[in-house]
Amino acid sequence: MFAGWPKAPSFDEAFAVQRIKTLRAFASLMAVSTAVHAADPGNPEHGAAVFKKCMICHVVTEPVNKIGPTLNGGSGRVPGKLIDDKYSRAMTECGADHVWDEATLTPFLAEPRKEVRGTKMAFVGLRKEQDIADVIACIKTCSPSVQ
């Protein structure tokens, strides 16, 4: 008997395969768009330029304190802990339950005096989200020696 052509997928099978393909394409699209959003890691070179606004008071590349504490190794540090007796009470208290990382630095750098009420940091804040992301990238990578 004639064996016939390999069985063509039925309409249902073909439809299911198509649906899986579409779902996969959709899933990878979602993955890409979340990745792009979550990535946006900040550009340390541009961050170094933004850091000029901080430089009257802070050094980032070396562990040298000025009016403000060095930001060398600033990410991962407990707020208000680096130098004894120099910080405001507000900053020391902030250190009781915070660590400096993207999640805490972002709102602080946008509005320092709102985020840590009573801080001695006399700086109005950075307006652009990208500047904040970039300066945080600089705090992380422009200060590798004390990480």
Ligand code: HEC
């Ligand atoms: C006019 C001076 C001044 C400027 C400008 C300034 N800061 Fe500060 N900064 C301070 C002082 C003073 C403190 C300590 C605040 C306190 O004790 O309340 C501080 C604290 C900090 C802390 C917490 C450090 C720690 O050890 O807990 C970070 C982070 C920080 N500044 C980042 C920045 C960044 C980034 C900029 C620029 C976008 C900036 N500062 C601009 C004076 C300044």
